[in-house]
Amino acid sequence: MAPVAPRSGDAIFANVERVNAELFTLTYGAIVRQLLTDLEEVEEVNKQLDQMGYNIGIRLIDEFLAKSNVSRCIDFKETAEVIAKVGLKMFLGVTATVGNWDAEGTTCSLILEDNPLVDFVELPDTCQGLYYCNILSGVIRGALEMVSMKTEVTWIRDMLRGDDAFELQLKLLKQVPEEYPYKDD
Numbered sequence: 313m314a315p316v317a318p319r320s321g322d323a324i325f326a327n328v329e330r331v332n333a334e335l336f337t338l339t340y341g342a343i344v345r346q347l348l349t350d351l352e353e354v355e356e357v358n359k360q361l362d363q364m365g366y367n368i369g370i371r372l373i374d375e376f377l378a379k380s381n382v383s384r385c386i387d388f389k390e391t392a393e394v395i396a397k398v399g400l401k402m403f404l405g406v407t408a409t410v411g412n413w414d415a416e417g418t419t420c421s422l423i424l425e426d427n428p429l430v431d432f433v434e435l436p437d438t439c440q441g442l443y444y445c446n447i448l449s450g451v452i453r454g455a456l457e458m459v460s461m462k463t464e465v466t467w468i469r470d471m472l473r474g475d476d477a478f479e480l481q482l483k484l485l486k487q488v489p490e491e492y493p494y495k496d497d
């Protein structure tokens with residue numbers, strides 16, 4: 313019998329990471345499937361996924377700020393880059409390209425070539441209209457609201473609908489000035 317070569321620590325960690333990522337993807341798939349069964353209407357599932365994401369986002373921002381050591385962004389352009397290169401990397405293991413800025417610098421797109429949420433996913437015809445990754449738009453909207461930015465986050469392109477990439481549009485609606493808790497005398 314051939315001797316079994318011991319695996320290096322790196323190989324074991326890579327394997328554990330892969331299994332965790334697959335488990336995460338499959339768990340998300342099971343949640344979407346359950347919502348489809350419970351709510352029946354695809355529109356309702358879209359809303360529910362967005363709301364779930366929002367609830368996650370308003371909590372996840374603390375972990376993001378604590379772990380990333382990111383300081384205040386000077387403008388929305390920097391914020392978009394931080395989400396694309398640091399936030400998505402930290403929680404999804406991928407990065408996005410930021411593009412399609414409008415002239416005012418308040419609307420842009422995050423373009424993802426790779427999206428672990430959709431590994432193994434194929435939507436049946438009955439799910440036309442489903443924004444499968446709507447949890448992600450909710451997470452970003454929730455997280456940004458906690459750092460004083462009201463946004464609208466919308467899927468523009470979706471590979472599950474036959475597009476060539478995932479494109480998430482971020483629109484800054486309002487930047488709420490943070491309240492200074494003391495009176496200047």
Ligand code: MYR
Pocket residue numbers: 376382383384385386391394395399400403404448451452455456459
């Ligand atoms: C600031 O100006 O206060 C910093 C703003 C940084 C906002 C970053 C939000 C990160 C959202 C993470 C999204 C992860 C999606 C899986």
